[in-house]
Amino acid sequence: MQGSIRHLSPERNMPDVGAGFGRASATAAILDAAEPLVGMHALVVGERTLEVLCALLGRGCTAAVETTRMDRHFGERAEIVLAPHVANEEDASRAIALARMALLPCGRVVIGLPTQSLVTQVARALGRAGFSAIRSRETSDGTVISADRPMFGLHGDTAHV
Numbered sequence: 001m002q003g004s005i006r007h008l009s010p011e012r013n014m015p016d017v018g019a020g021f022g023r024a025s026a027t028a029a030i031l032d033a034a035e036p037l038v039g040m041h042a043l044v045v046g047e048r049t050l051e052v053l054c055a056l057l058g059r060g061c062t063a064a065v066e067t068t069r070m071d072r073h074f075g076e077r078a079e080i081v082l083a084p085h086v087a088n089e090e091d092a093s094r095a096i097a098l099a100r101m102a103l104l105p106c107g108r109v110v111i112g113l114p115t116q117s118l119v120t121q122v123a124r125a126l127g128r129a130g131f132s133a134i135r136s137r138e139t140s141d142g143t144v145i146s147a148d149r150p151m152f153g154l155h156g157d158t159a160h161v
Contacts, residue, residue, distance in 0.1 A: 040080050043064075044082045079104055080110070081110070097129070106148065111146070126145070131147035132148050
């Protein structure tokens with residue numbers, strides 16, 4: 001399903017994902033970093049994200065869209081971009097580039113990293129991409145790093161100023 005897009009909203013029937021994935025604490029940490037979620041539109045990037053999509057809607061997100069491609073923006077705009085399973089610096093750079101294109105002003109990007117070792121590189125990449133309020137939090141499953149898109153656009157982004 002390379003490049004697939006899945007749209008979910010609270011009005012549609014939601015699959016029962018249960019609690020058997022062993023990722024509940026990681027999903028909770030990702031969503032906590034994205035709060036507030038009520039009334040927001042979210043873009044979730046990557047593989048194995050159904051649990052995150054359903055949890056977003058359970059916390060009051062108005063709509064959630066998933067894409068498995070981190071290297072292509074397809075026109076969706078969002079207040080929140082989540083990349084819950086980023087394994088390396090290259091994937092983080094792709095997720096940051098997609099967030100840069102997809103986020104509305106004052107939106108937030110949240111990236112789940114498997115280890116603390118990538119935090120410094122990802123934080124620097126977020127800063128170079130013009131994001132602000134960069135913060136990280138260690139979890140039992142790795143590290144969650146988040147950053148905000150400034151209200152008046154990103155550095156070098158004249159299309160939204």
